[in-house]
Amino acid sequence: MTLTREQIQDRTTAISMGTEAFINGAYCAASDGSTFETVNPATGETLCGVSHCKGEDVDLAVRAARRSFNDGSWSRAAPEHRKEVLLKLSGLVRENATDLAVLESLDSGKTITDCQDEIGGEVADFFQWYGELADKSFGKIAPTGEDALALIVKEPAGVVGLVLPWNFPLLMAAWKLAPALAAGCSCIIKPAEQTPLTALRLAELAREAGVPDGVLNVLPGLGETTGQAIGRHPDIDIVSFTGSTEVGGYFLRYAGESNLKVIGLEMGGKSPFIVLDDADLDDDLIEHAATSAFWNGGQNCSANMRQLVDARIADSYLEKVVDRAKAYKVGDPLDPDTDIGAMVTEEHMERVTGYIDKGASEGANQLTGGAREGRGYFVEPTVFSGLTPDMTIAREEIFGPVLGVLPVKDMDDALHIASDSEYGLHATVFTRDIDRALHMAHRLPCGTVSVNGFSEGDIKTPFGGYRQSGSLSRDNGTEAMQQYLQTKTIWISRGSAA
Numbered sequence: 001m002t003l004t005r006e007q008i009q010d011r012t013t014a015i016s017m018g019t020e021a022f023i024n025g026a027y028c029a030a031s032d033g034s035t036f037e038t039v040n041p042a043t044g045e046t047l048c049g050v051s052h053c054k055g056e057d058v059d060l061a062v063r064a065a066r067r068s069f070n071d072g073s074w075s076r077a078a079p080e081h082r083k084e085v086l087l088k089l090s091g092l093v094r095e096n097a098t099d100l101a102v103l104e105s106l107d108s109g110k111t112i113t114d115c116q117d118e119i120g121g122e123v124a125d126f127f128q129w130y131g132e133l134a135d136k137s138f139g140k141i142a143p144t145g146e147d148a149l150a151l152i153v154k155e156p157a158g159v160v161g162l163v164l165p166w167n168f169p170l171l172m173a174a175w176k177l178a179p180a181l182a183a184g185c186s187c188i189i190k191p192a193e194q195t196p197l198t199a200l201r202l203a204e205l206a207r208e209a210g211v212p213d214g215v216l217n218v219l220p221g222l223g224e225t226t227g228q229a230i231g232r233h234p235d236i237d238i239v240s241f242t243g244s245t246e247v248g249g250y251f252l253r254y255a256g257e258s259n260l261k262v263i264g265l266e267m268g269g270k271s272p273f274i275v276l277d278d279a280d281l282d283d284d285l286i287e288h289a290a291t292s293a294f295w296n297g298g299q300n301c302s303a304n305m306r307q308l309v310d311a312r313i314a315d316s317y318l319e320k321v322v323d324r325a326k327a328y329k330v331g332d333p334l335d336p337d338t339d340i341g342a343m344v345t346e347e348h349m350e351r352v353t354g355y356i357d358k359g360a361s362e363g364a365n366q367l368t369g370g371a372r373e374g375r376g377y378f379v380e381p382t383v384f385s386g387l388t389p390d391m392t393i394a395r396e397e398i399f400g401p402v403l404g405v406l407p408v409k410d411m412d413d414a415l416h417i418a419s420d421s422e423y424g425l426h427a428t429v430f431t432r433d434i435d436r437a438l439h440m441a442h443r444l445p446c447g448t449v450s451v452n453g454f455s456e457g458d459i460k461t462p463f464g465g466y467r468q469s470g471s472l473s474r475d476n477g478t479e480a481m482q483q484y485l486q487t488k489t490i491w492i493s494r495g496s497a498a
């Protein structure tokens with residue numbers, strides 16, 4: 001449903017904001033009664049105080065999750081039942097998509113249009129897709145001959161912690177929760193402190209759909225308290241984390257210093273957008289170039305900020321990209337015509353503008369963009385020319401609407417520069433030559449390569465990073481389900497035969 005700015009404004013006053021933690025099927029205050037504030041980044045105003053869960057609350061949630069896992073109400077339920085509940089949850093997300101989108105936009109500064117697309121589309125689709133998968137996953141029988149029967153079966157891994165970032169709050173929750181629930185795990189979500197509201201609302205919908213008490217717990221809080229308590233808890237079997245590479249490293253340490261829980265990591269990136277000399281510099285390509293850098297205000301782990309363009313076409317490319325960047329409408333996230341909303345916090349906006357200043361001071365040419373004066377945390381799409389591979393803005397993740405063009409000599413030069421990164425999440429290649437496309441796709445050291453279009457794949461295709469962008473685990477596709485399952489062999493010896 002397309003709503004006008006006025007109708008959306010009306011929803012902002014009508015929707016209720018759940019502010020308490022969700023533990024064992026009920027909302028509750030934090031044990032010590034403490035709260036933290038979540039802010040609307042478009043205005044800088046506080047939206048509400050939210051329960052700040054500490055170790056004691058994590059402990060309560062883990063006990064509820066373990067109890068539910070052991071009683072089998074979800075972990076051993078018929079797969080058809082898990083499917084039915086997840087399909088119902090998908091339907092409830094679709095029914096409530098507008099209010100969830102308004103809540104998400106208010107809490108995160110993302111545009112209402114993106115929030116509606118994500119929540120009414122992908123988030124609901126995730127619960128549907130993994131619900132459907134729940135009763136279509138088969139085990140194996142090993143080739144033993146007649147002496148034995150060896151079954152290789154998958155079992156839910158247990159109690160899992162899902163620690164989330166703020167850039168796609170409910171979408172990242174769905175990416176992890178849907179396969180974890182489909183697998184039969186009991187879950188503890190820690191949303192990012194900047195964006196806790198939609199995950200808290202999702203808990204209520206899950207309860208309504210029939211997810212048993214204790215199977216889904218949502219613990220809002222801060223990284224150093226709630227996040228760390230999850231990372232160090234001795235009775236959590238797996239943590240699946242999306243966020244920065246620095247904090248991903250902390251989770252490995254927490255695991256090493258506690259119970260050696262399995263850690264799945266999806267982290268940062270510095271992904272290249274490569275344009276070879278034979279590419280058509282048409283509107284389609286320029287649209288992909290701009291989207292890859294500016295979508296979600298560049299607050300995207302696979303943002304293609306580093307644009308490696310053949311030097312022979314770089315000038316004409318820059319001219320078109322700058323024109324496109326200037327056409328973006330930045331501002332009120334609740335206006336359906338807005339393309340880019342607010343940066344998530346003031347601190348983050350300053351981090352982004354700090355990188356823009358650094359780009360200029362290290363010798364790149366800023367052709368357009370920069371911070372916007374006034375209320376709220378807004379940055380205009382920013383384009384640099386004259387990037388060199390050693391510049392800070394060519395190496396570090398900016399996580400804002402910044403695009404830099406780095407001219408390259410040829411395909412080998414592009415491959416060399418693209419590969420020279422500690423990250424390895426994503427790359428885009430534009431060329432009309434399928435042999436060159438495949439040559440690049442096979443050699444680029446990253447988890448996703450998209451050819452002749454910026455795409456992260458979809459629900460069916462695994463997503464994750466090489467190098468310091470990720471661990472071996474993957475979100476999305478049937479691979480995501482494997483994160484939340486363990487493998488058991490059941491070896492049945494044949495008795496002396498009749």
Ligand code: NAP
Nearest residue numbers: 164165166192193222223227228243244247266267268301
């Ligand atoms: P972040 O600071 O690493 O936070 C991610 C989560 O970890 C938050 O819930 C955070 O809590 C928690 N956390 C922070 N410090 C912690 C600590 N000391 N111990 C335990 N938990 C802690 O990342 P972010 O700023 O929210 O998100 C941006 C990053 O996510 C970017 O680097 C981006 O590339 C990455 N990202 C990756 C993917 C992917 O799939 N690869 C997708 C989206 C984003 P608080 O909210 O309280 O800090």
Ligand code: MG
Nearest residue numbers: 038039107194
């Ligand atoms: Mg907020």
